[in-house]
Each structure stands twice: as structure tokens, then as C-alpha cells.
Amino acid sequence: MSTKSHPTAEWLYEEVKKEIPNIRLGTVYRNLRLMKRQGEILELEQTGTYRRFDGNPANHYHFRCDECARVFDERVEKNTGFKVSHHRLEFRGLCRDCQTA
Ligand SMILES: [Zn+2]
Numbered sequence: 001m002s003t004k005s006h007p008t009a010e011w012l013y014e015e016v017k018k019e020i021p022n023i024r025l026g027t028v029y030r031n032l033r034l035m036k037r038q039g040e041i042l043e044l045e046q047t048g049t050y051r052r053f054d055g056n057p058a059n060h061y062h063f064r065c066d067e068c069a070r071v072f073d074e075r076v077e078k079n080t081g082f083k084v085s086h087h088r089l090e091f092r093g094l095c096r097d098c099q100t101a
């Protein structure tokens with residue numbers, strides 16, 4: 001929940017393994033599915049090989065870098081009082097690292 005990197009299940013598995021060495025990838029997937037169903041996390045739409053997850057379930061916009069495929073949060077003001085069920089806007093382009101690379 002604390003990472004802002006929109007991690008893949010595989011990345012989360014490697015992180016959790018540091019604290020729970022005998023955990024299985026299947027357990028990580030199962031918990032991600034459960035957390036998604038309970039609205040605690042979001043699953044981002046798959047555009048590459050890996051699915052990515054978001055520890056912030058509130059509505060916010062994403063920027064996805066075309067070069068490194070990382071996903072960044074874009075802040076959006078929510079002061080309309082509208083009840084938004086979901087959204088699908090995503091900005092694409094090159095992040096700072098990839099512009100200079
Ligand atoms: Zn990039």
C-alpha cells in the first residue's frame with residue numbers, strides 16, 4: 001500500500017519474500033484478487049506483459065512512460081462532489097529519465 005510505483009505481482013512477491021521467505025506467488029495473486037474485490041487496491045489495465053496494481057484505490061490519473069513502462073500518479077482535484085465510479089484517462093509519453101536517456 002505504501003509504494004507509489006504501481007508494482008507488478010512479481011515485484012510484490014519479491015518484496016514480501018524478504019519478510020515472509022516461504023510465501024508463494026500464488027498466495028500473492030490470491031491476496032491481490034481479494035484486495036481488489038474489497039476495493040483496497042486497483043488493478044491497472046494491462047498494456048504490456050505484466051499486470052500492475054495500485055495501492056491507492058481513490059480515483060486519480062496516470063501517466064505511463066512509453067519507454068520504461070513505469071506508471072506515475074497525476075494529481076487531480078476532486079471538488080465537484082460528483083460520484084465517479086471509474087475512469088479510463090491515461091497520459092502517455094516519455095518520463096524525465098527516458099527523455100534524457
Ligand atoms: Zn521512462
Ligand SMILES: [Zn+2]
Nearest residue numbers: 054056072073
Ligand atoms: Zn496510481
